[in-house]
Amino acid sequence: MRYAMAVDTKKCVGCGDCVVACQTENNVPHGYCRDWIVENVAGTYPKLEIELRSERCNHCENAPCVRCCPTGASHIVDGGIVLVTHDECIGCGACIESCPYDARYPHPEGYVDKCTFCVHRVTDGENPACVDVCPTHCLHFGDLDDPNSDVSKILKNRKWKVLAPEAGTKPQLYFLT
Amino acid sequence: MKEELFVSGRNIPHIDPYLHLWTWEIPLYLFLGGLAAGILFFAGYFYVMHKERDMKATIKWAPMLVPFILVIGLGALFLDLHHKLYFWRLYTIIRFQSPMSWGAWVLMAITPLSIVWAASYLKEVFPKWKWPFAWLDTFEAFVIKYRKAMAWIMMILSVILGVYTGILLSAFNARPLWNTSILGPLFLVSGFSTGLAAIIWMSKSKYERKVLTRIDLIFIFVELFFIIHMIMGFQAGSEAAHEAAKLFLGGEFTVTFWVFVVLLGLAFPATLEIFELRGYHVPVWIPSFLILLGGLIFRFVILEAGQITRYLY
Numbered sequence: 001m002r003y004a005m006a007v008d009t010k011k012c013v014g015c016g017d018c019v020v021a022c023q024t025e026n027n028v029p030h031g032y033c034r035d036w037i038v039e040n041v042a043g044t045y046p047k048l049e050i051e052l053r054s055e056r057c058n059h060c061e062n063a064p065c066v067r068c069c070p071t072g073a074s075h076i077v078d079g080g081i082v083l084v085t086h087d088e089c090i091g092c093g094a095c096i097e098s099c100p101y102d103a104r105y106p107h108p109e110g111y112v113d114k115c116t117f118c119v120h121r122v123t124d125g126e127n128p129a130c131v132d133v134c135p136t137h138c139l140h141f142g143d144l145d146d147p148n149s150d151v152s153k154i155l156k157n158r159k160w161k162v163l164a165p166e167a168g169t170k171p172q173l174y175f176l177t
Numbered sequence: 178m179k180e181e182l183f184v185s186g187r188n189i190p191h192i193d194p195y196l197h198l199w200t201w202e203i204p205l206y207l208f209l210g211g212l213a214a215g216i217l218f219f220a221g222y223f224y225v226m227h228k229e230r231d232m233k234a235t236i237k238w239a240p241m242l243v244p245f246i247l248v249i250g251l252g253a254l255f256l257d258l259h260h261k262l263y264f265w266r267l268y269t270i271i272r273f274q275s276p277m278s279w280g281a282w283v284l285m286a287i288t289p290l291s292i293v294w295a296a297s298y299l300k301e302v303f304p305k306w307k308w309p310f311a312w313l314d315t316f317e318a319f320v321i322k323y324r325k326a327m328a329w330i331m332m333i334l335s336v337i338l339g340v341y342t343g344i345l346l347s348a349f350n351a352r353p354l355w356n357t358s359i360l361g362p363l364f365l366v367s368g369f370s371t372g373l374a375a376i377i378w379m380s381k382s383k384y385e386r387k388v389l390t391r392i393d394l395i396f397i398f399v400e401l402f403f404i405i406h407m408i409m410g411f412q413a414g415s416e417a418a419h420e421a422a423k424l425f426l427g428g429e430f431t432v433t434f435w436v437f438v439v440l441l442g443l444a445f446p447a448t449l450e451i452f453e454l455r456g457y458h459v460p461v462w463i464p465s466f467l468i469l470l471g472g473l474i475f476r477f478v479i480l481e482a483g484q485i486t487r488y489l490y
Contacts, residue, residue: 014185019187032189033189036184036185037185038182038183038184039183040180040181040182041180041181041183042179042181064350064351067274067275068275068348068349069275070267070272070277070281071263071266071267071269072270072272087263088263088266090258090260090263090264090266091258091260092258092259093257093259094277096191096192096196097199097349097352098348098349098350099351100487102487105190105192110259110260111259111260163490167350167351167488
């Protein structure tokens with residue numbers, strides 16, 4: 001099993017519903033977030049192009065955060081989801097420094113926190129909260145090993161990219177372009 | 178083509194608008210770790226070379242400071258942790274892929290070793306010193322018997338400690354400024370040079386100062402070579418590496434780096450040391466102080482600048 005997410009940059013309107021849904025679902029402390037919206041404006045006026053991306057942890061296959069964790073609190077579970085065990089984390093911040101996507105943050109309680117792909121929902125067969133709430137249905141989630149999953153089908157039919165592939169992290173967050 | 182990024186919905190403390198998670202604790206520790214490694218290495222080296230009589234500051238006096246240096250460094254590391262009560266988790270596992278993990282274990286080995294080494298010389302440095310328990314005298318005799326083995330272990334561990342202070346940073350591929358394999362050797366020679374500077378400052382023997390100053394000069398020139406090498410490497414690298422080098426070549430760290438680290442922290446004290454070897458009188462504290470201060474600033478600059486650099490996407 002290999003969980004992955006595809007973000008349709010052509011459909012995303014940047015409303016931020018995914019951000020709020022995540023904060024509510026996962027009780028994210030005030031002022032913090034596990035997912036966020038990037039508006040990438042390119043070109044020179046008047047020829048401007050905008051790309052909207054709903055970003056979060058890339059649940060990398062070759063995760064630098066897991067590699068550098070001194071206690072093993074950062075680990076990869078079934079399906080390739082990268083998680084942090086809170087009471088093994090010493091809050092040294094090595095994983096935060098090692099993430100090319102700045103997807104992790106120090107929780108006010110001390111441990112390091114991040115997107116879990118809503119592991120509690122996903123193991124019950126549901127979608128992550130951000131995927132379910134998206135009003136334009138621009139987020140696709142599923143198992144890459146299953147050719148009939150939502151995410152497998154859309155990645156077969158559309159062009160896509162990943163962020164900073166040169167970092168060698170093998171990210172599992174795909175952006176449809 | 179011009180490109181601009183707006184990130185909405187996040188303004189996370191310590192992360193946005195640019196990473197500034199590690200502040201003074203980590204660079205202070207990197208400095209103290211390198212300093213301790215330098216002092217211990219030369220204490221071990223000159224002990225093995227049978228220089229106990231000629232090199233008193235190297236073998237006996239300066240190592241007295243090391244336990245304090247390491248404890249302050251460890252204290253800084255502890256202060257940096259955000260989940261402090263769980264720090265013991267470091268010592269429930271060895272993770273070879275994580276430099277921080279094996280660094281923590283090396284510190285666990287070298288700190289007690291430095292305490293034992295310093296303690297074994299207490300009676301020689303402070304003739305009135307008396308151990309409160311008889312078993313401590315027995316233990317002291319045991320340590321003195323095996324000093325040579327300790328010196329070898331100390332030399333090996335101090336090289337690992339010195340390299341580790343650099344590898345800790347170079348292992349982070351997400352920060353292009355740090356992600357260069359020269360950072361390990363660079364921090365090692367810089368740490369050893371600060372260690373030598375500290376010993377020279379403490380030494381009262383002309384012979385000892387002369388020997389150490391010669392070695393220190395070699396280390397400073399190697400360090401300067403490594404710094405040029407590092408910048409050349411960035412210039413020959415990817416766009417992200419160019420952006421990293423720009424911070425030192427016209428960017429916001431240009432003056433701090435070239436004036437306070439390279440000029441006042443390396444080139445000027447090296448010149449003073451050359452003058453001293455030529456027979457001119459130079460107050461010994463000036464080059465030593467400048468090298469130590471330069472080493473400290475160097476680590477602050479690398480740490481702060483490194484956190485700004487990132488992959489561009």
